[in-house]
Amino acid sequence: MVPQSPSSWIRLLLLLLFSVVFLHAADISCKNEAGEPVDWFVLYKLPKYKMNKRAGTGLNYMYLDSQSLEWQMSNLLINMTHSALGVTLEQLYQTYSKQENSTAYVLYNDASPNSRNYSTKPGHTKGCLLFDKSKGFWLIHSIPGFPPFPENGYSYPSSGKQNGQTVICVTYKFEQYSLIARQLLLYNPNVYNCSIPRIFHQELSHLQKICLGSYQPWIPRKSIEKLQSAQGELFVNFAKSHFYTDDIYVAWMAQLLETHLLVESWQHGKKELPSNCSLQYHVYNIKRIKLPDWSFFFSLYDHSKWCVSLGSEDQWTCLGDLNRDEKQIWRSGGFTCTRNQHIYKAFRNLVGYYQTCQDTNKLSNK
Numbered sequence: 001m002v003p004q005s006p007s008s009w010i011r012l013l014l015l016l017l018f019s020v021v022f023l024h025a026a027d028i029s030c031k032n033e034a035g036e037p038v039d040w041f042v043l044y045k046l047p048k049y050k051m052n053k054r055a056g057t058g059l060n061y062m063y064l065d066s067q068s069l070e071w072q073m074s075n076l077l078i079n080m081t082h083s084a085l086g087v088t089l090e091q092l093y094q095t096y097s098k099q100e101n102s103t104a105y106v107l108y109n110d111a112s113p114n115s116r117n118y119s120t121k122p123g124h125t126k127g128c129l130l131f132d133k134s135k136g137f138w139l140i141h142s143i144p145g146f147p148p149f150p151e152n153g154y155s156y157p158s159s160g161k162q163n164g165q166t167v168i169c170v171t172y173k174f175e176q177y178s179l180i181a182r183q184l185l186l187y188n189p190n191v192y193n194c195s196i197p198r199i200f201h202q203e204l205s206h207l208q209k210i211c212l213g214s215y216q217p218w219i220p221r222k223s224i225e226k227l228q229s230a231q232g233e234l235f236v237n238f239a240k241s242h243f244y245t246d247d248i249y250v251a252w253m254a255q256l257l258e259t260h261l262l263v264e265s266w267q268h269g270k271k272e273l274p275s276n277c278s279l280q281y282h283v284y285n286i287k288r289i290k291l292p293d294w295s296f297f298f299s300l301y302d303h304s305k306w307c308v309s310l311g312s313e314d315q316w317t318c319l320g321d322l323n324r325d326e327k328q329i330w331r332s333g334g335f336t337c338t339r340n341q342h343i344y345k346a347f348r349n350l351v352g353y354y355q356t357c358q359d360t361n362k363l364s365n366k
Contacts, residue, residue: 031087032063037171042167043063045160046297049301051298053293059161060078066231073293089139089154105129105150106193106211108187109125110126120331124321125189125190125332127140127141129180131174135172137171137172142166145157168336182223185239186240187321187334194211221243222241224238240322249261250278257281261284261316265285266305272325282310289352296352305320321335
């Protein structure tokens with residue numbers, strides 16, 4: 001029966017309005033500190049020790065998203081549930097507690113929480129997927145032992161305090177997850193917790209195999225895929241398997257993107273790869289990071305993995321998994337890249353000093 005009175009129409013309209021608001025609020029996405037959905041965000045957790053500053057907590061972070069457009073020093077700490085990372089991952093923990101069969105998630109980390117047995121066989125890669133049939137997010141990070149198992153709720157590990165860490169979160173519509181799943185096959189992630197309900201099995205068979213830890217007899221050496229965020233931002237994903245045994249920065253990313261790259265990665269051993277000018281597009285190791293407050297820290301205390309174009313005309317920024325280390329040539333993993341000018345400017349301005357090939361030659365001749 002169709003309502004006839006004005007009051008009946010008003011009640012019906014209010015009901016429809018509240019339904020739309022509820023559905024919008026329930027959408028899975030990256031979120032800012034206010035709990036509002038954002039298309040993407042980037043977070044830089046600062047190391048505990050910085051030059052020109054007293055020792056910090058190891059929990060402070062800078063934040064940048066699709067709305068703020070420049071680095072903001074957060075007043076929150078990364079271990080707080082209402083930090084951007086905590087609010088975003090709370091959606092995972094709520095999904096687990098409700099035992100929903102309409103939402104899928106995958107948690108992977110080469111150094112999984114509470115694990116004492118580290119293996120170099122899986123990819124050197126860390127991240128989290130959470131999505132339903134509408135959309136969700138892919139969160140890529142550099143933090144060992146993170147995030148916690150769903151039954152334990154949100155917390156931040158002590159293993160992630162000492163050094164710098166990076167996080168990138170991108171919101172994707174459901175249609176993008178079949179592409180992401182194909183890329184993750186090459187990543188060969190160490191999945192320590194996952195749930196792929198039956199309604200996803202037909203469209204995301206690759207992800208189901210990854211979740212089950214099924215052996216993949218043959219996968220490509222490398223793969224590149226263009227991904228589109230929920231609001232239309234273009235991201236380019238590089239994925240390399242363990243069959244691709246070369247420096248991903250020098251041999252592939254710099255040459256395909258046609259740009260000289262400045263690379264920040266954790267180089268702390270005798271097997272670190274030097275700056276390389278052997279091909280058309282060069283790769284230089286960043287050695288010092290400068291912050292907006294004029295303090296700085298050395299790459300030795302930074303566990304993040306990212307790179308930016310040397311020249312502002314190219315404006316590429318990539319965040320991902322692999323260090324410029326001889327041993328990691330043999331590991332699988334990947335990078336997500338963007339030409340977003342705000343992300344590029346934020347990271348390019350962090351470069352305090354990088355090592356040229358001439359510097360590398362001088363050191364090798366000593």
